[in-house]
Amino acid sequence: MQLHKRDVVEAATSLLDDYGIADLSMRRLARELEVSPGALYWHFANKQQLLGAVADRVLQPVGAPAGDWRTRVAGICAQLRDALLSHTDGAELVSASFAAGQSAVMADVLGRLVDAAVDAGVATANAELTARTVVYYVLGFTVDEQSRRQWDAAGAELSEGPSLLTDDPGARFDFGVQLLIEGILARRAQRV
């Protein structure tokens, strides 16, 4: 039976969920699909490109929220974080794929953030950087959050009851998002 891109991405995603990004290798993926390693290179130019496709699969649930620019920025951030946390090492995967310019969906998300920045009144010359700043925050925060989560999901029962200092990642995340939104507000209508 023929191998399709979609099957490959599907298998890669379940490998990711079950064993994490360190064990998501081309050879192991090929083994799982019962094909030779070389077969994957008919469908994908290299591993980076394949990981980019997996990243886009992870990002499928991220939509285009409506509302004023603040609502949209906050909505995109929240949806992004949720999507990343839904897969083992999702934040790390998407972060790497974004940096490598291999995620089409991240490019779309960036575009929506650019629109929101423009609507906020940021000069077009600065809108892209404003959008990137938001993305850097969401990825950085979530990579960190996820590695901590996964770290004490192992070694679980040894830890103290309600974790240290009433840790509420959601609230912490929102604090940063609001910081950025206020920063955007302050930098709007900047003379180019």
Place this chain on the structure above:
Amino acid sequence: MQLHKRDVVEAATSLLDDYGIADLSMRRLARELEVSPGALYWHFANKQQLLGAVADRVLQPVGAPAGDWRTRVAGICAQLRDALLSHTDGAELVSASFAAGQSAVMADVLGRLVDAAVDAGVATANAELTARTVVYYVLGFTVDEQSRRQWDAAGAELSEGPSLLTDDPGARFDFGVQLLIEGILARRAQRV
């Protein structure tokens, strides 16, 4: 002659500068030092730890600027970016080591940013996140900047003269730093 940690880190840094992070392997480093691969594991527990030591070497020039909190934040950001741009793939290396919790110097830098945030009036519960947000920005921005720089340092003479859209990375970097500073200002004196 005895192999010391400092020699290893020195050799690793020059391998980094000459060939980039992808070619900085334990085996290649051992070959350069004319020891067996196993010898490195007497001095470092694993590759992550060694890379952390290299990251700290890269970060040596980053100091503790004086002044009011805004000046300190801006100064730390600028020094951090300069240090990262001074070595091939420096931003990527430090970003990875920071995420893995392997850079002592980044921990120090974070501490100074926490102090600045507290001085700005951010509640202590939010100061760490505020500091991390700044770090996420500097690392994200500089990884991106450096990959672009290195990409068109190859394929050089083919490109247009003054690059696209009067690209001034320094000015763009400062815009983001100011956005963050204004965000911090807006979120100071937050009720805990």
Place this chain on the structure above:
DNA sequence: ACCTGAACACCGTTCAAGT
């Protein structure tokens, strides 16, 4: 204490050759 030698268990990628 510090290092070698050799092994273990892998990698990503390419490419002639097959169907």
Place this chain on the structure above:
DNA sequence: ACCTGAACACCGTTCAAGT
């Protein structure tokens, strides 16, 4: 068009044994 088989050129890490 799509895939196999086999190779190429590597990895990180461990560990008995040597000095």
